[in-house]
Amino acid sequence: MNVSPTIVWFREDFRLADNQALHEAVRHAQPLICLVILDDAQPTGSAAQWWLDGAIHALAADLRTKGGDLLVLRGPARRVMEQVVSATGAGAVFWNRRYDPQGRETDTAIKASLQAQGITVRSFAGALLHEPWTVRTQSGSPYKIFTAFWRAACTVPVQAFLRPAPEQMVFAEPGPALEALRLAPGQYGLLPTTPDWAGGLRETWVPGEAEARARLADFCRHDQVDYAQTRDFPAKESTSGLSPFLRFGHVSPARVWEEAQNSPSSEKFLTELGWRDFAWSLLFETPDLAQRNLRPEFDAMPWRADPKGLAAWQRGQTGYPLVDAGMRELWHTGIMHNRVRMVVASFLVKHLLIDWREGERWFADTLVDYDPASNPMNWQWGAGTGVDAAPYFRIMNPILQSQKFDPQGVYIRRWVPEIAHLSDKAIHTPWETGCRGYAAPIVEHTLARTRALAAWKAL
Numbered sequence: 012m013n014v015s016p017t018i019v020w021f022r023e024d025f026r027l028a029d030n031q032a033l034h035e036a037v038r039h040a041q042p043l044i045c046l047v048i049l050d051d052a053q054p055t056g057s058a059a060q061w062w063l064d065g066a067i068h069a070l071a072a073d074l075r076t077k078g079g080d081l082l083v084l085r086g087p088a089r090r091v092m093e094q095v096v097s098a099t100g101a102g103a104v105f106w107n108r109r110y111d112p113q114g115r116e117t118d119t120a121i122k123a124s125l126q127a128q129g130i131t132v133r134s135f136a137g138a139l140l141h142e143p144w145t146v147r148t149q150s151g152s153p154y155k156i157f158t159a160f161w162r163a164a165c166t167v168p169v170q171a172f173l174r175p176a177p178e179q180m181v182f183a184e185p186g187p188a189l190e191a192l193r194l195a196p197g198q199y200g201l202l203p204t205t206p207d208w209a210g211g212l213r214e215t216w217v218p219g220e221a222e223a224r225a226r227l228a229d230f231c232r233h234d235q236v237d238y239a240q241t242r243d244f245p246a247k248e249s250t251s252g253l254s255p256f257l258r259f260g261h262v263s264p265a266r267v268w269e270e271a272q273n274s275p276s277s278e279k280f281l282t283e284l285g286w287r288d289f290a291w292s293l294l295f296e297t298p299d300l301a302q303r304n305l306r307p308e309f310d311a312m313p314w315r316a317d318p319k320g321l322a323a324w325q326r327g328q329t330g331y332p333l334v335d336a337g338m339r340e341l342w343h344t345g346i347m348h349n350r351v352r353m354v355v356a357s358f359l360v361k362h363l364l365i366d367w368r369e370g371e372r373w374f375a376d377t378l379v380d381y382d383p384a385s386n387p388m389n390w391q392w393g394a395g396t397g398v399d400a401a402p403y404f405r406i407m408n409p410i411l412q413s414q415k416f417d418p419q420g421v422y423i424r425r426w427v428p429e430i431a432h433l434s435d436k437a438i439h440t441p442w443e444t445g446c447r448g449y450a451a452p453i454v455e456h457t458l459a460r461t462r463a464l465a466a467w468k469a470l
Contacts, residue, residue, distance in 0.1 A: 015102030016183035017041045018095060020048070021081075022114070024107045024137055024260035025066040026220040027073055027176035031135040032105040034174055042183035044099055045074055048092070049085040049199060053113060056376040058345040059258075061209050062218050064201035066259045069219030071196075079182035083194045089121050096130060098188045103131035107260075110143055110291050111383045112298035136170045140264050141288050143295035145170075153296045155398040160292065161285040171265035211343035216255065216379065223261035226252055231270050239279040245337075245348035246421035251280070254380035255346070257287070264288075287385060293398065294384035301371055301387035304396040309403075312396075313466050314366040323453050324359050325373055327426075330452035332438060333413035334358050336426035343426075345379035350416055356393035357407035362459040364466060367394035395467075403467045406460050413439045 017036045024030055036043055047067055055063060071081040084091050095101065104125055109118060122132045136142050146164045147153060154160035185193070203209050216222075230251040234241075241249040256262050264284055271277050294300050304310055323329050327338035337351035347355070359370045371390040375381050391397025395405075417423055420438035424431040429448045430441045437444045442451050 014183070015041055016044050016099050017103040017105060018044045018046055018092075018099070018101045020046050020092070020104060020106040021070060022047075022106065022109060023258070024263075025070045025218075026223075026261050026263070027070075027077075028220065028224075029137070029173050029263040029266050030107065030260075031137055031172040032107045032133075034172070034177060035133060035135065036103070036105040037177045037180055039103055039105075041102065042181045043079065044095065044101065044183050044185060045070075045079060045081050046095060047081060047083045048088045049083065049194070049201075050088040050091075050117075051085075052087060053117070056378065056381050057203065058209075058212065058377050058379045059381045060201040061203065061212050061345070062216070062255055062259060062379045064199050065216070065218030066261065067199065068196060069221075069261075073176075073220060074180075077177075077180045077182075079180055082185050082189065083199065084189070084192055085194055085200075088117050089124065092121050093124065094192070095185075095189060096125065096128070098186050099183060101130065103133070105133050105135070107137035108134045108142070110138070110295055112294075135172070137172065137263055137265075138260060139288050139291055140164070140169045140268060140284055141167055141292075142170065143292040146288075146292060153292055154289075157286065157289050157399050160289050161282065164285055164288060169265055169268055171269065172263070173265060173269060212345050212379065215344040215346075218255070218259065218261065220261045223253065223256035224266075226256065227262055227267060227270055231274060235271060235274045235280060236276050239276060242279070243350045244416050245351050246417055246419075246425075250349065252346075258380045258382050290382075290384035290388040293388055300391070301368070301375075301383065305391055305398050306396050306400070308470050309394075309396040311470055312366075313364070313469070315364040317363055317365055320363045320453055321359075321365055321369055323450070324355070324363065324365075324370075328450045328453075329358065330442065330450040331358065331409040331413075332420070332423045332427050332430060332441065333417060334409050335450075336417075336423045339426040341374075341377050345377065347378075348422075350412075351422075352389070353393055354407050354409055354412045356390060358409055360394045361403070361406045361463040362409075362454055362456070364459075364463055367391065367396060404464060406463055408456060408460075410439055410456065 017039045019033050019036045027033060067083060074081050109115060125132050141164050145167055146160060234249045237249060241247045257264060268284060271280055327335035329335055334355050337347050337355045341347040356370055359365050360367050367390045371387050374386055388397060392400045395401055395403030419435050423438055430438055430446055433441055441449055
């Protein structure tokens with residue numbers, strides 16, 4: 012019998028359950044080679060690289076329980092894939108689709124090259140509820156308003172592939188040529204070393220499929236009931252915490268949808284999955300989403316070059332407690348509460364009048380849940396420069412936001428301990444008490460608001 016291995020290429024789908032590419036490869040009835048390619052041409056931020064390292068280790072451990080292993084190689088994806096196919100005599104390559112511009116370009120080139128050699132290539136859906144081309148207006152154009160997009164999406168069946176991990180998996184040996192190129196676990200080059208700033212990430216997260224499923228179950232059992240009422244309060248920690256697990260495919264959105272919709276209060280949470288789909292549909296049509304204003308009138312916006320202000324914002328030293336708490340939470344944990352994300356984004360773009368792209372780049376490097384669709388779309392939403400965006404003149408007052416959504420200062424006290432001794436009232440405006448040991452506001456709110464509105468009106 013001719014044994015011709017099937018390659019399963021893992022990219023953003025580090026799971027065994029609900030993984031159609033893996034399941035179809037098992038059904039293909041040839042030994043498997045499970046592959047990860049670390050391609051330096053596919054950009055990943057520093058915090059996301061830390062997560063990717065954990066994702067690889069977790070997947071490798073799960074495969075070992077099935078009697079197999081994970082082959083991790085480094086290099087340009089097309090060249091590496093051709094090496095693996097040549098060295099193993101593989102007859103088929105299976106993967107789950109990517110939707111970012113660079114990933115699509117790479118996958119298209121590899122698919123054409125392999126098919127020209129007579130290799131079977133099959134790709135599957137698995138990262139979204141609805142692939143970008145499946146939700147369109149009656150004229151066939153993409154939606155630019157989320158409510159219209161989601162209304163239409165809810166009439167289209169969710170692309171759900173829900174299966175437990177395959178019980179029986181047969182694996183092929185990569186062979187000596189590939190073994191010589193295989194990266195050992197300590198050779199991935201994804202972890203920070205000098206300095207090792209990832210202590211907070213290790214305290215906060217355990218990447219992997221088992222953790223994702225446990226978090227999902229816990230959220231559906233306890234927190235989802237009050238999600239719509241409590242999601243804006245950062246101290247309550249009532250959000251699901253699933254975003255990095257979705258980003259790296261430890262759990263599929265279809266699985267989240269399936270389990271979360273059983274709750275009578277699921278509508279608001281499921282809409283957030285729709286917002287994620289909307290972001291990917293927008294990136295699919297607008298590959299330069301992170302580079303240009305989708306509303307071109309903002310190309311004339313007089314953004315300020317303010318390195319000191321930008322650095323103070325990045326370090327959580329603006330003098331506004333809620334802003335600083337959010338930026339410090341981001342640095343320590345690689346994530347930030349969604350309400351606070353809106354406040355810190357508004358502060359950078361409108362209080363400091365700094366180009367939203369500076370913030371997008373910082374988040375891209377520091378978020379463990381960074382993806383190239385949601386990050387720039389959300390920044391353009393906050394800056395007023397994108398489609399279906401908040402109006403630019405809607406300038407969040409960081410003091411009022413703090414008083415409304417962290418009234419007792421619980422969240423602030425956790426991340427800005429130097430003002431933890433202040434009263435619940437004073438903690439929102441520590442400069443009024445003459446508090447020492449904490450930065451004074453780098454810009455006064457009323458003046459910043461006036462400046463921002465004047466710049467906008469001058470467009």
